[in-house]
Amino acid sequence: MEYHPGGEDELMRAAGSDGTDLFDQVHRWVNYESMLKECLVGRMAVKPTVSKDYQEEKKTLNGLLPKGPVTEIVAKEGPSSPSYDWFQTDSLVTIVIYTKQKDITLDSVIIDHQDDCFRAEIIIEDYSYLMHLRLSHKTEEDSSVRVVENVGKIEIVLEKKENTSWKFLGHPLENHNSFTPKKDAGMYYRKCQLISKEDVTHNTKLFCLKLPPGSHLHIPIGQHVYFQQTIGGTEVVKPYTPMSNSLLSDFKEPTLHSNKFLFFLIKIYPSGLFTPELDHLEIGDSVSVSSPKGNFKVSQLQGLEDLFLLAAGTGFTPMVRILIYTLTSIPSLRKAKLMFFSKTENDIIWRSQLEELSYKDKRFEVEFVLSAPTSEWNGKQGYISPALLSEFLKRTLDKSKVLICICGPTPFTEQGIRMLHHLNFSKDEIHSFTG
Ligand code: FAD
Ligand code: NAD
Numbered sequence: 001m002e003y004h005p006g007g008e009d010e011l012m013r014a015a016g017s018d019g020t021d022l023f024d025q026v027h028r029w030v031n032y033e034s035m036l037k038e039c040l041v042g043r044m045a046v047k048p049t050v051s052k053d054y055q056e057e058k059k060t061l062n063g064l065l066p067k068g069p070v071t072e073i074v075a076k077e078g079p080s081s082p083s084y085d086w087f088q089t090d091s092l093v094t095i096v097i098y099t100k101q102k103d104i105t106l107d108s109v110i111i112d113h114q115d116d117c118f119r120a121e122i123i124i125e126d127y128s129y130l131m132h133l134r135l136s137h138k139t140e141e142d143s144s145v146r147v148v149e150n151v152g153k154i155e156i157v158l159e160k161k162e163n164t165s166w167k168f169l170g171h172p173l174e175n176h177n178s179f180t181p182k183k184d185a186g187m188y189y190r191k192c193q194l195i196s197k198e199d200v201t202h203n204t205k206l207f208c209l210k211l212p213p214g215s216h217l218h219i220p221i222g223q224h225v226y227f228q229q230t231i232g233g234t235e236v237v238k239p240y241t242p243m244s245n246s247l248l249s250d251f252k253e254p255t256l257h258s259n260k261f262l263f264f265l266i267k268i269y270p271s272g273l274f275t276p277e278l279d280h281l282e283i284g285d286s287v288s289v290s291s292p293k294g295n296f297k298v299s300q301l302q303g304l305e306d307l308f309l310l311a312a313g314t315g316f317t318p319m320v321r322i323l324i325y326t327l328t329s330i331p332s333l334r335k336a337k338l339m340f341f342s343k344t345e346n347d348i349i350w351r352s353q354l355e356e357l358s359y360k361d362k363r364f365e366v367e368f369v370l371s372a373p374t375s376e377w378n379g380k381q382g383y384i385s386p387a388l389l390s391e392f393l394k395r396t397l398d399k400s401k402v403l404i405c406i407c408g409p410t411p412f413t414e415q416g417i418r419m420l421h422h423l424n425f426s427k428d429e430i431h432s433f434t435g
Contacts (some may be wrong), residue, residue: 005084006100018044026151026153078125079125081179082100082124084098091160093169094155094156095151095157096156097122097131097150097154098123105149110188111156111216116137117173117359118132118133121188121291122157130185134170136169136171137244139158141212143157143161145216179264188290189226189289191289193220194209195209195261201346201347205276206265207266208263209261211259220294222296222297224318228288231275238274240266240317241433243265246353247354248356295434301330301403305397306401307405308337309404311340311406311418312340312342312408312409313341315408315409334363335365335396339367339389340366340367341383341408342371344374345374384419402429406431406432413434416432
């Protein structure tokens with residue numbers, strides 16, 4: 001038990017019974033040829049039936065006592081640090097990280113592997129666990145990642161370049177095996193390649209970036225990343241929100257696009273500092289992209305009945321994935337409404353896609369509001385106002401579970417939040433996207 005990286009809890013899950021299923025689920029890589037041959041003592045002939053009394057007796061024999069108050073106090077202070085282990089076959093090296101957390105998903109795992117430098121960051125609640133090594137031998141940069149969600153185990157499989165036996169995994173690099181609050185963990189950037197750049201409106205473009213082969217990075221819904229570029233000899237960093245390349249193709253098939261591609265809709269400000277530089281990038285050029293940041297949690301959408309999205313200009317970007325996810329994955333949803341504030345008709349992003357989506361899915365409604373319309377516009381106009389909001393924010397049921405997301409220029413968001421409070425929406429019912 002002391003040796004096993006998953007510890008006592010993990011082992012006791014199979015105590016006194018046939019552990020084959022559990023073993024296959026979490027230990028497929030510990031195979032007969034490389035390790036287990038040595039441990040074979042005979043074949044299990046009969047599956048024993050274990051009486052309740054016997055289990056009780058066994059617990060006492062192992063000295064296991066019910067968890068006392070001390071353990072609970074420790075658990076309340078934050079998650080315990082993960083640990084890791086590794087194993088090899090002739091052609092593969094498997095790194096196993098034991099987080100002992102139940103809510104670990106692929107979104108929690110960030111891998112960057114280039115040449116022999118291997119970096120794996122695991123996000124656990126507000127903490128970050130880092131493995132950072134110079135691997136002892138060469139491997140392919142691409143790795144496969146698997147998460148066993150119910151036990152919080154992460155398996156990263158690397159393919160050896162040569163079939164030699166490794167004596168050790170690698171040399172520790174900066175902050176290896178550290179577990180720190182996320183806010184104290186430094187920002188890591190990987191170089192992504194520009195694959196395509198398409199006009200969306202007269203001043204916004206859809207950029208497609210490709211992650212390097214050794215990177216595994218899922219950006220959680222509602223979160224953003226930072227781009228870094230050197231402009232006039234100075235490093236400049238600005239946040240951008242990944243979205244999908246279309247509202248409709250992703251709506252039909254959320255897994256269509258490989259996780260290697262990231263899509264960003266970016267407004268180019270001719271007199272801005274950063275976006276003209278982005279606009280000048282050629283296909284094949286690279287941009288440094290950080291790991292995800294942000295405080296939106298997808299759990300805010302669970303059990304939701306009414307979703308209201310208030311977006312102004314490029315403040316539309318975080319709404320895209322939230323909308324797609326809610327329509328496809330939240331069965332309790334009755335209504336999703338977007339009020340989209342733009343200056344003119346030419347500034348409306350993805351107008352025809354939004355209209356088509358509202359036609360195809362009757363739960364979705366969109367309303368465009370223009371602040372500088374031409375005389376031909378017969379829709380809503382003006383800035384965000386209590387009158388517009390109180391008419392728009394109608395619950396489908398008196399006490400329906402509601403979430404209002406708001407994003408846009410700072411004055412828009414600040415005024416909007418104040419108006420929402422006046423309309424008696426609680427803090428929990430409002431999520432604002434700010435810097
Ligand atoms: P800036 O140099 O910041 O200038 C922007 C505009 O303001 C220009 O017109 C400029 O002339 C004017 N300006 C600058 N300084 C002043 C001043 N002192 N007085 C008056 N005017 C001034 N943008 C997107 O397009 N897509 C996204 O997905 C996206 N996601 C974001 C996510 C977050 C969390 C945040 C906070 C912002 C996001 N943004 C997004 C905005 C983005 O980060 C940049 O602010 C934007 O791209 C402008 O950058 P810039 O350096 O080109 O312009
Ligand atoms: P814009 O200048 O084209 O304006 C769009 C609409 O915003 C206007 O039509 C108007 O209705 C409203 N608006 C603008 N100024 C206002 C004011 N002073 N008071 C009330 N309403 C006002 O918008 P843009 O250039 O696309 O800017 C989008 C903004 O959204 C940027 O500031 C960007 O930083 C922000 N943004 C934030 C996030 C985030 O996650 N925090 C993501 C994307 C964009």
